[in-house]
Amino acid sequence: MMPPKNKIEVPDIVVSRLPLYLRALNFLAEEGVETISSAELAQRLGISSAQIRKDLSFFGEFGKQGTGYNVEFLRKKIKEILNLTRIWDVALVGAGDLGHALVHYGGFLGQGFRISLVFDNNPQKIGQEIAGLIIQPASRMKELIRQHGIQIAIIAVPASAAQKVTDELVAAGVRAILNYAPITLKVPPDVHVQYIDPVTRLQHMTYYLK
Amino acid sequence: MMPPKNKIEVPDIVVSRLPLYLRALNFLAEEGVETISSAELAQRLGISSAQIRKDLSFFGEFGKQGTGYNVEFLRKKIKEILNLTRIWDVALVGAGDLGHALVHYGGFLGQGFRISLVFDNNPQKIGQEIAGLIIQPASRMKELIRQHGIQIAIIAVPASAAQKVTDELVAAGVRAILNYAPITLKVPPDVHVQYIDPVTRLQHMTYYLK
DNA sequence: GCCAAATGTCACATTTTTTCACAAAATTCT
């Protein structure tokens, strides 16, 4: 087996597809499927089989000719690649409706993430419990995030507050941010940001309607 | 002024950036900025000015040499391009925590979208009011969506139910789906789907951590 | 009137991403 190609950098778009592969593999594992070909996996995901094989080849050789991929094995490998062999603690900033929905969302824990800190700046909310967590004052963000060694945060505050929160998170040592506020954040180059904005997604689709 | 280039198809990736431009322009308009150059807009969005000019040139000539773009004018033009000169009624399927957060989210209305139907299949929830809307039984989806002439839907149900819901939405005439369930949906080629899954986004970022 | 600024466009160059095609390997069938 060839060693992983550490020399050349893996394109970000390839990395972005790995979680989708993993999601499908998790599903297959639950179904009890032991082996799957790139063609069948591709069909489920609505992409081409060549793309899957090419993507995976950046990291190693995980399949068997004539057979395909062992679901459990590939699942494990992708988890390793994505650093999902541990549980990541996540800080959530903003305990509004969205924050509540996120804290109660059961989908994180099984996939390697645990919201372990929740912040808000509303005095009415601070101190309240939500899904077993006490809402902390935003003023203690830096302190607590440092203390917990947290590297990932979710921003669920209004757009007007998002940049300030971001600056504080970055100062506290956060290196990955999932941002639900509809605003482009300014961050240092070593901090990763992913955006989730339903409105821009809907607007994208209306282009094709009528 | 040249006519819009209707002959060649506009790349989807270009369309996907228009909502971001619009979002920035809305912000600028609120700030009272009347004019902006592609360079300044680019800086705010973290992309290149050439890209903005090239993207916009697919649709017409909206700027003024020596000056830049009139914020209000460009805003109006992008809204026209994206078919945002009307309000789109949206059906929401799933009245759980996420569904509640979406219904209460104030960000839709100002941007051209109004959730006007909410469905769930839980008898306990059906008939309840949520932000002025009565939760309807999933069994009435086809009927009510048809009746309201709704073309856009948001799926906020568990992954296990998402494909069934999708099939029903498509049968009811929905042509654009914003899917929060962590599963790739099968739809006819004329139906557009956008995916929102915080877990895959987080997993994407953990690749780069430690 | 002249200078500086900024767009729109063209033609390429460059980079990135996807697709193609096929040898090699593993499995199944007869």
Place this chain on the structure above:
DNA sequence: AGAATTTTGTGAAAAAATGTGACATTTGGC
């Protein structure tokens, strides 16, 4: 055992997207 089939991994080709540089042109300011 040998032939046929399946499927991977991967170079090579193709396609798509982005970046660059030049430049005519228009506008606004001095």
